[in-house]
Structure formats: structure tokens, C-alpha cells
Amino acid sequence: MNGLARSSLRFRPASFIGTFVALFFAATVVTACGALLQTGLTAHVPPERYAKVPVVVAADPEAHITVGHGEDRDTESQALTDQPRPATDLAARIAAEPGVAAAVPDIAFPVQAPGTRLPPLTGRNASALLIENPAATTAAPHPGQVLLDRASARAAHLAAGDTLTLTAPGGAAAYRVAGLTGDPRPTAYFADTAAGPLSGHPGLADAVAVLPAPGVGTDRLKEAAEHAVGGRAEVRTGDGRGAAEQPRLAGAREMLTAIGGSFGGVATATAVFVVMGTVALAVGQRGREIALLRAVGATPRQIRRTVATEAVLVAPVAARPACCRASRWATGG
Structure with missing residues (x-):
């Protein structure tokens, strides 16, 4: 046959x-x-910005709804349309835990510089410099000052001491360039006290980066962060840090x-x-x-x-x- x-x-x-x-x-x-x-079941994003941070605390990107009773009880999850953000005061709680060297709120927001050759910038709080470079020694800007990345400043012919007007969700104001950073992306760093109001969501951060004390491993650092958070946010390690960096991954x-x-x-x-x-x-x-x-x-x-x-x-x-x-x-x- x-x-x-x-x-x-x-x-x-x-x-x-x-x-x-x-x-x-x-x-x-x-x-x-x-x-x-x-792809939907196995998709993940390796961390880039948080690559040097072993533990990241971020809000849950999904809403969980429990329906039914008894044996019919079931929990359904739905990705949120907007990015959820943890409170910045979580950083102080986490930093007080043993084994934690620092807990840095990471705040990001769009910034425009009309009338200049600056590209669209990402505004951040000055303490976030420690996230990509934990050994950074750049002096933090004071209120009314800003740090720019060298590439953007060079393209706009700006140097330390120059003044420019920047527009953020929280308003527009004139800032003096206090210095330049080696950030590879177009970034503007503001004083920590100014970044929250400028972001349009004061009191909230995109995530909290947790840095370990000398000799503290990732597992111990994660336990300390979970104890401080108390279930109010997610504590992420490994590839989970990439999901915190790209919160839209859950919806995709x-x-x-x-x-x-x-x-x-x-x-x-x-x-x-x-x-x-x-x-x-x-x-x-x-x-x-x-x-x-x-x-x-x-x-x-x-x-x-x-x-x-x-x-x-x-x-x-x-x-x-x-x-x-x-x-x-x-x-x-």
C-alpha cells in the first residue's frame, strides 16, 4: 500500500x-x-536600566478581581491601562531594613526644551543617578538647577552655567545647567524635591531601586524589601526587573x-x-x-x-x- x-x-x-x-x-x-x-506566554524583557540593581520594588501592573464563593471562587487578572506607581515613602521604609545600603525612588517624566536644539528629554530625580552607576559622585543639582547628558548638551551648544527653559507635566520654568552627566540617553536630572511635582504625580515613583550593603546577597535583600513593603507592592529580581522597567509588557x-x-x-x-x-x-x-x-x-x-x-x-x-x-x-x- x-x-x-x-x-x-x-x-x-x-x-x-x-x-x-x-x-x-x-x-x-x-x-x-x-x-x-x-510569545505571549514566555515574553520577558531583560533589565537594562536596572541591570546593576539586584532588587526593584514596583507596583503590580495588573488588577485582580475575585469572583464567586466557595468552590466556585476564582480570581481574574486584567492588565491596567495606566502605569501603576508605588509611593515614594516606601523608599524610606526599605532603606531602614538591615542589609539595605540605599533605596532610591526612580521618577521619570517627559521634558521638552522649546526654542533649543535639545531632543525630547526624560526627566528624572537626581538620586536616580545611583541606579545605573551606584558609585556615581556627581553633585546633585539644587532647586532651579538641572543636569544634562553630554550628548544632548553638545547638540544644543549648552555648557555648565547656561540657562534654558524646560517644560514638564508639572509646569515650565527656567533652569541653570549645573553640570553634565555621562548618561547614554537624552536625560535631564532635577533636584529630588522638584522631580515629584514636575512629574505630575507627586508622592509616587515609577519604581524603587534597592541597593545592598557590602556582603548582602540578592535573596537576603529581597527578604528585607518584602518585609518593608508588606505586600503593598511587588519585589522583583532577575528578569522581573525588566518587567518593572517596561510596565506595558503585561498588557502586551x-x-x-x-x-x-x-x-x-x-x-x-x-x-x-x-x-x-x-x-x-x-x-x-x-x-x-x-x-x-x-x-x-x-x-x-x-x-x-x-x-x-x-x-x-x-x-x-x-x-x-x-x-x-x-x-x-x-x-x-
Whole structure:
């Protein structure tokens, strides 16, 4: 029967073109949906800004709602549309724990410099300089002063002592350039007391970076932060720091998982029926051939096995290019 199936494919390829096309598109759609689902389930962002900080405290990016009672009790999670922020006073609580060298609130907000050649800047509190460089010794600016990164200052022909007007969500004001930093991104550092009101959400931070005392490991530092937080925020280590750095990751993962799972299920069911119908049509067009095989003694089981073998022989030929194509789509190729 296997030899007969191979002979049918070799000498009558036209009858199997429909089966090949159906299998190709079915495998492409199912593989693409599977790639979306896998990406949603396993997506993570390695930390960049928090790479040198072993522990980061951030607000939970999801809202959790408990419904039902007793055995029907269930908790559903939904990604928040806006970035949740922990209170800045958590930093003082965490810093008071043994083994913690410092707890630095990280505040970020957009800053514009109209009338200058400065690119759009990210405003930050001056103490956040310790996050990317724990050994930083740059003097913190006073109220009314700002620190700029060297690249942006050079592009705008600014130097220490110059004055410029900066606009932030909390208002616009004139600031004197107190110094330059080696930050690789366009950044403006303000006094800690000024950063909160300028951000538009005073009393809140994007996250709190926790720095260890000498000889303190990550596990011990995490326990100290959890004790200070008391469940009011999430304590993140490892790749979880990247999620704190990119809070929109939770919403993106949920969307990819929903699209890949729901559309993938529908596409798989549809593909099964399409392939079945195509194979049935191809078999129906060979009714005389099958009748001749039955006349010479072939059993119904042997006929079914021949048809199944033909499909198995065609499937890898169609699935391989389909999977390659879907992989290129998933990777943006």
C-alpha cells in the first residue's frame, strides 16, 4: 500500500495539488498563531536600566478581581491601562531594613526644551543617578538647577552655567545647567524635591531601586524589601526587573496570548475541516481507480491506509515551507 501511495503521488501529481495547498495554508496559519501564543506566554524583557540593581520594588501592573464563593471562587487578572506607581515613602521604609545600603525612588517624566536644539528629554530625580552607576559622585543639582547628558548638551551648544527653559507635566520654568552627566540617553536630572511635582504625580515613583550593603546577597535583600513593603507592592529580581522597567509588557503579553489562543483555536478547527474536505474531494475524483483496486481484491482497510499514507507523504512537503514562512512572519522577516 505504501508503494501504491508513492506511485499515485508520482504519476498523478495534479490530483494532490489541492491537498498540498490546503495543508500549506493550514500549517502556516496554525504555526503563526502558535508563535503568537508562545510569545505571549514566555515574553520577558531583560533589565537594562536596572541591570546593576539586584532588587526593584514596583507596583503590580495588573488588577485582580475575585469572583464567586466557595468552590466556585476564582480570581481574574486584567492588565491596567495606566502605569501603576508605588509611593515614594516606601523608599524610606526599605532603606531602614538591615542589609539595605540605599533605596532610591526612580521618577521619570517627559521634558521638552522649546526654542533649543535639545531632543525630547526624560526627566528624572537626581538620586536616580545611583541606579545605573551606584558609585556615581556627581553633585546633585539644587532647586532651579538641572543636569544634562553630554550628548544632548553638545547638540544644543549648552555648557555648565547656561540657562534654558524646560517644560514638564508639572509646569515650565527656567533652569541653570549645573553640570553634565555621562548618561547614554537624552536625560535631564532635577533636584529630588522638584522631580515629584514636575512629574505630575507627586508622592509616587515609577519604581524603587534597592541597593545592598557590602556582603548582602540578592535573596537576603529581597527578604528585607518584602518585609518593608508588606505586600503593598511587588519585589522583583532577575528578569522581573525588566518587567518593572517596561510596565506595558503585561498588557502586551495578555494581548498576544488572547490573540494566539482564540484565533489559533478557530484557525485549527477550520483548517481541519478544509483539509478533510480537500482530501475527500481528491479521493472522490479517483472513484474508478479505487473501484478497480476493490475489484482486484483490495480491502476497505487497505484503501483507507493508502489514502492516509498519501496524506502523510504530502503533509511534510507542505508543512516545512509553511513553518518557515510563519517563522519569518513571527520574527518580522
